[in-house]
Amino acid sequence: MYKWLVAVLFMFGSVANAQELNCTVKINYDRVTDANTQIFKTLERALTDFVNNTRWTSRNFETNERIECSMIINVSGYDAPGFTATLQVQSSRPVYNSTYSSPIFNFNDKDFNFRYNEGDNLIYNPNSVDSNNLVGVIGFYANIIIGLDADSFQKGGGTEYYKAAQNLASLGAGSGYKGWGQQEGTNQNRYFLVNDLLSNTFTPFRDTLYEYHFLALDKMADDHKKAKEEVIASLKTLAKVQSVRPNAFLTRVFFDAKSDEIVSMFSGGPTVTLTELLENLNKLSPTNGSKWSQIR
Incomplete structure (x- = not known):
């Protein structure tokens, strides 16, 4: 550390x-x-x-x-x-x-x-x-x-x-x-x-950037499973935007960059519980539903 x-x-x-x-x-x-x-x-x-x-x-x-x-x-x-x-x-x-x-x-x-x-x-x-x-x-x-x-x-x-x-x-x-x-x-x-x-309304978007990258991806080499769980937690943070601004512009910006990476990350490696992840992904970015269906 x-x-x-x-x-x-x-x-x-x-x-x-x-x-x-x-x-x-x-x-x-x-x-x-x-x-x-x-x-x-x-x-x-x-x-x-x-x-x-x-x-x-x-x-x-x-x-x-x-x-x-x-x-x-x-x-x-x-x-x-x-x-x-x-x-x-x-x-x-x-x-x-x-x-x-x-x-x-x-x-x-x-x-x-x-x-x-x-x-x-x-x-x-x-x-x-x-x-x-x-x-x-x-x-x-x-x-x-x-x-x-x-x-x-x-x-x-x-x-x-x-x-x-x-x-x-x-x-x-x-x-x-x-x-x-x-x-x-x-x-x-x-x-x-x-x-x-x-805008303070979208602070969870910016918090997600930190949690997803610094707290999750940057720890992937040390503990792959825990890092994947941190990614899931970071997407729960992003869901706070959805609760006040459904289909927000910044939510789309996030998934325009991240959708393929998320599918790849959760399509292999150590197994984690996917129920909450898939629920959030389909709620946050339904237009990427065909991608989320590839996550097993």
Whole structure:
């Protein structure tokens, strides 16, 4: 236990030489047939450098602590300098004493329209959303990724990063671009994502991230059966959200990242009682019922 505590303190307190993210950026432009493809390749390189070389927080990271993530931009339209696109954001987190990385975030932003000219400087300002909407959206998700990762190591650890994302969302609401606003006919955009993360109503979601990862997965190598039981307990915590907000946005966000992992985890290894687990899973995420039926 002492060694593990030292490892955690080292993780959060050591002097670092690296930025926070190790991000793969990919631009898919197959649907655009009447443009010079060089602009997409240039944008991909520029965003890769921007995301991985920007210092997003004041927290210290070692090189091996950088958060693994990806941002895939699917471009459906291009009229220079305007891009019509969606953005798939994914991140994962290493499990202690293993080679396995656990998915934490898997989100598709359907309203990622922006402008970009070859040679534009991409500079992050935490107190500004650029008029092109590119840096602002990427900065928003960088902070969300870091916040979710922090929540998985320390209860409530992601608050300051969510607040940074919330500030960007507030600034973006006046930009004229979709995805930032409260009154857009959807409750599943950037505005609701970060406001829900900071709402006391959804504290059980954030507690679940900590319990599921730090109290369960990180102990899997020591006691596989007990760790699986802790996963079941963490999903009971998530069920507290269901009791006050059925079919909540954040509940969907959780299972978009975790459904396959949960099926895999409970489809082998030491046997545990599954009755309560299956009851909660079917209540929390009925749309994944076909997956839950694979758990035996």
